[in-house]
Amino acid sequence: MTAYNKPNVAINDIEKVLQNHFGPGVTKITPLLGGNLSSVFSCMLEEKGYVVKFSDLEGAYETEHYVSKLLSGQGIPFPKSLALGKMGQFTYSIMERVEGRNLSDCTLEEQNRQLPEIIDILTRMAATDVGATRGYGWIGADGNGSHASWKDFVVAVNAEDQTGTFWENWHELFSTSCLERDVYEEIYGRLMNYVSYNEANRGFIHGDFHQWNILSDGTRITGIIDGNCMYGDSLIDLAILDRHMPRSGVVEAYQSYQEKGEMVIPNFKERLMGAYYFKGLDGLRFYAKMGMRDAYVGTRHFLLNLKA
Template sequence: MKPTLLRKTIAEAVERDLGPVSQWSTVSEGEESQVFGIRLGDEDLILRINNVADDFQKDAFCQKHFATSELPIPEVLSIGAVGPFSYCVSRRAAGVTLQDLPTAALPDVIGSVAGVLRTIAQSPLHETRGYGRFDARGNAEHSSWRDFLASISLGQHYDWKSVETSVGGPWLERHLSLFMDFVPQCPEFRCLVHGDFGSNNVLTDGVSITGVIDWSEALFGDPLYDVANIFFWRPWLACMEAQARYFLECEPQAMGDPVVLRCYQLRIGLQQIHEAAKAGSEEDLRWAMARCEALAADLPV
């Protein structure tokens, strides 16, 4: 669970390290962090508080290695401690998230969103290694993309035994087995993948993309995985539905092999099921299970 610290406690730590904070404002929060807008000196910045510093350090790595004018990633200025928790101060990108953008305004920016996805996939991967989710030094533990995909079924990565009661053992066995049947068909690519792209991690001023944030789930692998994330969540969020329609109507070639696209969506769904069951989020769990059932029904037998 994300921290729920009082603003006074946070302010004491930040001002101890960085000086007086003249303004505070409320900002849309993520699932893992408390988030505030602050003003230090003459600059508007973003302040996040998380349980650990690892994700902040990974953001800093991604900004240093992958940020360009076509891929705006806010610079991390400071990482520090708030008692047992960690804080991060970064530059503030202009605009709002795609998730907060009015539905009527989405068509004006969706083409730019797709362009940023292409830029992410084309990022040079110097000084990195491995496949799958990587750490704050650019190191990922898997020896191949398929190895990462298959890790969803392994106990050392996902404690499925602990969620069998919530999900159902037969349901899990059936859907994990179906997914594993299609892993050999998935191609081996090693590109940058954001891993959680398309809703509250993409900022826009209504015309262009002004920031891509929260790189905690970033991977090395097949860029189609980011497209699959959009398609998996399309029934849940209007901004994801708008992006999915854009690909269907304007860039169908970006959707790749339809079987692989569905396979990736199924893996994303299985991971969501594991996270929701562990967190006790019943509504999210049931939605993700129903979504996986729909995806599984459309995979060839």
């Protein structure tokens, strides 16, 4: 199995999509770095910035369109979705551009100074009202989750048959990449021991909550972008942030924030363990497919040395 290649979109196709939506006058069409599954470009119209993204994956951006309305409607700094459409083999999405740079481009000191604001946003995302929806797992275009239970979702995303998805034929990775079957099965077994703790807490999960999807002006957070959004235990976002900012005391900062707000966190340790295993297992598979061996080895070491 080879690493996934982002779609190669011709400049005239990009111009056509933007002109169809905005009309004439779009300038400064510029490719943006980042994003593993999309080709992303920024542009300007009358001094306002926008982003257009292209994907050849089925159903790309439908959930993002829904999530944009959900989060921006509740005051979360998530970019507003303006258009969703098809152009040939590609799906495209046009969104308002949030000013700022990736938090990853800030110094560690700058990142740590903004950690309280990041924790506040994480907490508010977790408190998003999802009571009108049902299900766990991937959020669909209708706002509902893909599976009836968290356990069903965990089993499904780790199943061998992933026909028609990014993970189609992923078991080939056991023979063509650094992915080790015994390690994968060990972590999966541990994950299943914590499923019941996570399932008892259903909320909104961004699913990719780290410095490359958090924007900043250097002193404050200006926006949250992208995401592999799902319903489940919101501590998964905390686990993701902690793994990407391991020297920043993320978990301690989160617990302190909750204590100050007199918010009770039931079964915190067990839920966080389940969150680490869930995202870590997905990370092992992803890093192996993308040929990111150092990230694979680091995640493998972390997961195997987790203590209950």
